[in-house]
Amino acid sequence: MTFRTLEDDITIMLPEDFDLEANLGYLTREKNECMYEIEDGFITKAIAIEKARFLIQISVIANKQMVVRFLDAAQPVEEWHREEIVKYIREWFDLDRDITPFYKIAEADPLLKTPVEKFRGLRVIGIPDLFEALCWGVLGQQINIAFAYTLKKQLVEAFGECMEWKGKKYWIFPSYKQISQRTTSDFSNIKMTLRKSEYVIGIAKLMASGEISKEELMKMSFQDAEKKLTQIRGVGPWTAHYVLMRCLRFGSAFPIDDVGLMNAIKVLRKMDRKPTKNEIMALSASWKNWESYATFYLWRTLY
DNA sequence: CGCCAGGTGGCTG
DNA sequence: CAGCCACATGGC
Incomplete structure (x- = not known):
């Protein structure tokens, strides 16, 4: 350049x-x-x-x-x-976002007290690009995080653009326009399931056609946005809440089925098993509108 | 080798 | 509608 x-x-x-x-x-x-x-x-x-x-x-x-x-x-x-x-x-x-209300809640919460002391000043790091956020959610389904990063790297290096500077490459996530024109056979070198390739291409097509857009989702109520997202093939409740949290910035987004969340609670409460969904609902009763922050801080205790 | 990873859609009874 | 199952790969 x-x-x-x-x-x-x-x-x-x-x-x-x-x-x-x-x-x-x-x-x-x-x-x-x-x-x-x-x-x-x-x-x-x-x-x-x-x-x-x-x-x-x-x-x-x-x-x-x-x-x-x-x-x-x-x-x-x-x-x-x-x-x-x-x-x-x-x-x-x-x-x-003013996160002082979250700290007020967290300091009085036995589960969050230690994480907020340890990570004070951490923000929920976002993924502003909706297509990237949806893809990252899909890639992260059911696999360990390290492997999810490997898949993202393969996807980005196969279809993204890069800028070179001082001998290093800096990647730009592939656009939905670009991916909407691919077929699953183009994904054969990316070590994800065929199903995930279909999801990613399907999402790209929905965005390319204008059926799904960040602008529209941001205008919706939390429940409407959640519903719109889960209607997408490959986007279940976990992925919908993940995107509501990291891209659409709803404070009440809460991927309650998340295995990482369960494991964080298991460790912090010194349990010999994962908590049930009902137990998590009881523990999170006071987190209203800050579930996303609570989840993000709990994740940080694991990795 | 078996089980678990930031789940989901599809099939079955 | 609840209960299974496949899915690609890596770490332990």
Whole structure:
């Protein structure tokens, strides 16, 4: 890519409950992650805004402000691009939510007390792109997390685009338009089930036709959005809630059937078996509208 | 080797 | 409608 003079850095002021280490702890939990790179506290990521491509590097100063630097761009950086990138980052780190009510609940909750002490300042890290969030949910079904990352890497490297910078590749998740034109035979080198390939292509087609869009889902009530999502083939209650939590940002999203959630509760309560759904419902009775945060913090206790 | 991983759709009685 | 089952692969 040719050299260009890039625009000035962007500064984003951070909310009170933001801790860089807590968030980097989540972002670095899996070495196989291919959607960004973390090094020396810097987060480097390729971002697509429609047809434009940017390579940005995020750093955080004293947990007070985020600095976004443009390392590279495939075209001039326009003002509206900068606005969209800020929007993306605010969604990614959930910067527009005041999470002090969650801490109030959690500090009085025997199950959440220790996790919130340990991970204070962690936000629910989002997946702002709906297609990426749905695919990531589908890929993660029923398999261990490390393997899910392997599958995502295979999918991204097979169909995504990358930006190269200083000898490294930074990937952009494949678009639904691109995947909607593939068939399951194109997925033969990706070691996921045929069923999952069908789900991913089906989701891409629904998005390409406009039947499913983030914009529309964001306008819906929680229950309507959940219903719309579970009508998609391959999206059951777990995946729907996962997407409601990580992309659509409903605080009350709650993947209650999640085996990781069950195991976290089992360990924290020193149980010799997994809790039942009824037991989890009883334990979570006071989490109203913060189920997503509670779940995310409980997951962090495991990996 | 068997069982479990951030489940789901399809089939059966 | 509840109860099974297959599904690709890796770690332990």
